[in-house]
Amino acid sequence: MPNYLTPGVYVEETSSGIKPIQGVGTATAAFVGFTAKGPVHEAVLITSWDQYNSVFGEFIADAYLPQAVYGYFQNGGGNAYIVSLGDGAATAYETPTLAPAQVRGELPAPAGDRPALAVALVKSDAGEGAPTVTVEVQDAGEGADDAFKLVVSQDGQVAEVYDNVTVKRGPSHVTTALRKSALITLEEIKGATLTRPATGAKISLTPARTPVPVTSGRLDATEFIGDAAERSGLSGLEAIDDITMVAVPDLMAAYRSGTVDAEGVKAVQSALIAHCELMGDRVAVLDPLPGLKAQHVREWRQDFSGFDSKYAALYWPWIKVMNPVTKKPDFLPPSGHMAGVWSRNDATRGVHKAPANEVIRGALALEVAATKGEQAVLNPLGVNCLRIFPGQGVRVWGARTLSSDPEWRYLNVRRLFNYVEKSILDGTNWVVFEPNNEHLWNGVERTASMFLTRVWRSGALFGRTPEEAFFVRCNADNNPPENRDAGVLTVDIGIAPVKPAEFVVFRLSQFAQGSSLNE
Numbered sequence: 001m002p003n004y005l006t007p008g009v010y011v012e013e014t015s016s017g018i019k020p021i022q023g024v025g026t027a028t029a030a031f032v033g034f035t036a037k038g039p040v041h042e043a044v045l046i047t048s049w050d051q052y053n054s055v056f057g058e059f060i061a062d063a064y065l066p067q068a069v070y071g072y073f074q075n076g077g078g079n080a081y082i083v084s085l086g087d088g089a090a091t092a093y094e095t096p097t098l099a100p101a102q103v104r105g106e107l108p109a110p111a112g113d114r115p116a117l118a119v120a121l122v123k124s125d126a127g128e129g130a131p132t133v134t135v136e137v138q139d140a141g142e143g144a145d146d147a148f149k150l151v152v153s154q155d156g157q158v159a160e161v162y163d164n165v166t167v168k169r170g171p172s173h174v175t176t177a178l179r180k181s182a183l184i185t186l187e188e189i190k191g192a193t194l195t196r197p198a199t200g201a202k203i204s205l206t207p208a209r210t211p212v213p214v215t216s217g218r219l220d221a222t223e224f225i226g227d228a229a230e231r232s233g234l235s236g237l238e239a240i241d242d243i244t245m246v247a248v249p250d251l252m253a254a255y256r257s258g259t260v261d262a263e264g265v266k267a268v269q270s271a272l273i274a275h276c277e278l279m280g281d282r283v284a285v286l287d288p289l290p291g292l293k294a295q296h297v298r299e300w301r302q303d304f305s306g307f308d309s310k311y312a313a314l315y316w317p318w319i320k321v322m323n324p325v326t327k328k329p330d331f332l333p334p335s336g337h338m339a340g341v342w343s344r345n346d347a348t349r350g351v352h353k354a355p356a357n358e359v360i361r362g363a364l365a366l367e368v369a370a371t372k373g374e375q376a377v378l379n380p381l382g383v384n385c386l387r388i389f390p391g392q393g394v395r396v397w398g399a400r401t402l403s404s405d406p407e408w409r410y411l412n413v414r415r416l417f418n419y420v421e422k423s424i425l426d427g428t429n430w431v432v433f434e435p436n437n438e439h440l441w442n443g444v445e446r447t448a449s450m451f452l453t454r455v456w457r458s459g460a461l462f463g464r465t466p467e468e469a470f471f472v473r474c475n476a477d478n479n480p481p482e483n484r485d486a487g488v489l490t491v492d493i494g495i496a497p498v499k500p501a502e503f504v505v506f507r508l509s510q511f512a513q514g515s516s517l518n519e
Contacts, residue, residue, distance in 0.1 A: 018443040021427030021451035026351040026419050027343035029072060030081040030243045030282075031336065032224060032234045033065030033250030034088035041232035043081045043240055049073045056082060059324045062257060063088050067321060068249040068336025075340025075361045076347060081240060083233065085223055088253060104187050105203035107137055109195050116197040117167075117174070118187035121205050131155040133183050136202040140164045146196050147172070152183055159183060167194045221264040224251060225271045234268075234275055244418065245342060247285040247335035248272060256290060265289065266305050273402075276311040281422050283401075283414060284312040285342075287333035288383075291367070292316065294374035301381050310401045310408035313338075315384045318367040319360060319394065331367045334360075334386060341396055342415075351419045352460030354399035354412040354500035360386065363394040384411075399500055413497045416460055420495060424448060436484050441474040444491055448472045452495065462496040470495045 004010065030043070036057025038044065046052045052069055059066045065082075072080060104120035119135055131154040140147035141163050152160040160181055165174040174194075178186050184205070226233015237243055251268050254260040260268070272284045286307075288297050297316050301307075307314075315334045323330035337360050345355040366386055370378075375385045375397065384398030399411045408414055428447070434440050449472045455461055456469040463469030473492040483490060 018447050019427065019430050021423055021447055023451075023454075024419065024422045024426055025079075025242060026244050026415065027077070027346045028079045028081070028242045028244050029077060029339040029343070030083065030234075030237050030240070030246045031065055031069055031072075032083045032085065032246075032248045033068070034060065034063035034086060034253065035065060035082070035084040036060045036087055038082075038084050040084050040086050041226065041230070041236065043083050043231070043236055045079060045081055047079055052082065056084060060087060061325050062253055064249040064253050064333055064336075067324070067332050068247065070324075071321065071332070071337035071362050072340040072343070075337050076344025077340040078343055078347075079242075081237065081243060083226075083236060085219075085233070085250070088219070088250065088257070103205045103207060105135070105205055106189065107135070107197035107201040107203060110198040114195075115189050115192055116195040116201075118189045119178075119184045119203070119205070120187045121207060122181065122183055122185050132207075133159075133205045134202065135184060135205070137197045137199055139199050148196055148199065150174070150177075152181065154183070167196055219254060219259045221260060221267040221271075224248060224254075224260075224268045234272055237275065238279065241281075243279075243282050244415070245283050245285055245339050246272060246276060247287075247339055249287060249333045249335050252287050252290060252333045262289065262304070269305065269307070273307060273309045273312045277309060280311075281418050282311070283411070283418070284309075285335040285338050286312055286314040286402075287335045288314065288316045288318075290318055290331065290333075293368060294370060294378060297383060298377060298381065301378070301383055307402045308404050310403035310405065310414050312402045313384060313400070313411050314382060314402060315386060315396070315398075316368075316378070317370065317386060319363040319386065320365040320367065321362055322364065329364055337362065338396070350458055350460060352412055352416045352458070352498055354410060354502075356384070356396045356399035356500070358396050359392070360394045360396065366394060382409075399502070410500055410502075412500060416497050417495075420452070420455065423451065424493070427451065431489065436479070436487070436489055438476075440489070441476075441479065444489070445472050445474045448474075448491065448493060452493075455495075460498060462498045468496070 038056035044055060046055060049070055069080065069082065104118060106115035107117040109116035121133060134153045136151045138149040138151055140149050146168065147164045147166050150162040150165060151158060160183060162177045164172055165177045166172050167174060175186050178184060224233055226235040228235040228238045231239060234246065234248060237246065248268060251260065251265055255265050269286055276282045276284045288300060292300060301314065315338050318331040319334050319337060320329050321332050341358050341360060342355045345353055345358060366388060370385045370387060378385055379398060382400045382402040384396065384400055386394060387397040388394050400409055401411050401414055403409060428444065431440065431444060452470045452472065453466050456463065456466050461469035471494045478490045478492055
């Protein structure tokens with residue numbers, strides 16, 4: 001409290017310490033896959049298709065991520081993080097190694113006007129920081145006049161010595177001697193004959209790191225999954241807080257190319273779901289395998305994969321789009337376009353509205369035209385079907401998660417809870433280290449209630465009044481002395497989310513003329 005020493009009028013600004021809760025964003029996607037260029041295994045934020053082009057290049061053959069990102073922005077997507085795994089070819093996964101005879105040098109003849117002897121480094125498994133190899137010509141200890149000595153050193157330390165070698169045929173030939181060397185080998189000099197090098201001639205050979213393509217087997221499920229500590233693959237997305245949906249469209253490109261089998265697809269999708277469940281603030285957008293009929297996708301969903309998660313959604317079938325590389329129509333996994341539909345739905349209606357009965361922009365047709373009967377089999381399993389309706393285009397005709405729990409059946413309920421939980425979490429940091437008393441309890445109740453009232457007014461909660469739509473409880477009942485002694489503040493919040501009108505039923509009946517429904 002300030003000290004007042006001089007008589008007068010004072011003005012002070014005061015703060016209650018209580019801050020309102022602001023709603024967080026709900027439409028930031030993350031994509032993992034192949035790109036034409038750009039940083040590899042690094043999450044890069046982009047906000048438009050033009051920015052994607054400048055960083056990662058345009059469309060490439062046999063890769064779905066560029067088309068998925070294009071469909072995302074085409075359908076109303078906003079911010080997106082891109083994690084590139086290279087271009088999908090074997091040369092994109094180069095391992096820096098030492099190539100055989102990559103580093104060579106020539107020892108001059110005594111006259112100095114032509115090369116006499118050329119040597120090169122032997123292929124080595126060394127990596128970065130391999131020692132420099134030095135080759136020096138000295139006079140032979142004994143022997144004929146044309147004999148000489150080769151002294152081979154590593155970082156100034158003599159490693160190999162070849163004395164009394166010559167360039168003449170016989171057991172003392174320099175080629176025969178150097179076959180024993182673990183460091184250097186003899187190289188052929190084009191257009192020149194092998195001659196004795198000049199005494200005192202010296203060359204240094206520094207190992208070079210040359211990219212050598214590895215087999216396509218390295219592009220497996222682990223490449224997609226990555227490592228959280230190294231910030232690679234989809235695991236690297238753990239370091240980013242504002243992501244709300246994640247898709248891996250090029251998992252299907254790897255499957256079609258044969259580098260990842262069905263078990264690998266299941267492993268990556270399982271890791272993707274586990275990532276979303278661990279983070280608790282994002283939902284996985286899954287693609288089915290290509291070419292699946294209704295019966296096959298039922299078997300994939302129920303018998304093979306068996307996923308059960310409230311943090312994942314699956315869409316079927318693939319969509320037909322114009323392939324910008326071949327200039328012909330081609331089928332594309334739907335996850336990128338679906339993420340765009342989610343974003344557009346959030347912007348126009350709100351996260352509480354189920355992202356369904358929405359037109360898929362850019363979709364020309366579907367790989368399979370699902371019937372009403374087929375959807376009746378797939379919908380209870382959580383497979384969100386894409387349908388074509390005459391005069392209404394290609395539409396999303398499902399809004400379910402892959403959860404068997406009826407409370408988390410609908411996608412909009414899961415995403416609404418993500419929005420509310422993250423908003424309250426981010427908006428109540430001011431509570432930490434505050435005195436845990438009634439003043440704090442009342443403040444937390446008030447600020448959370450004000451936020452949830454705004455959510456209710458937007459139509460996201462069910463109830464005619466705020467009291468029917470939600471409750472916030474923070475008092476002595478749920479904050480007993482033992483909790484306060486442990487430094488714990490407990491706030492109980494309950495909300496009643498709106499559920500989509502998935503099944504609209506009109507009851508029609510005959511009634512006699514002059515009668516009424518009240519009779």
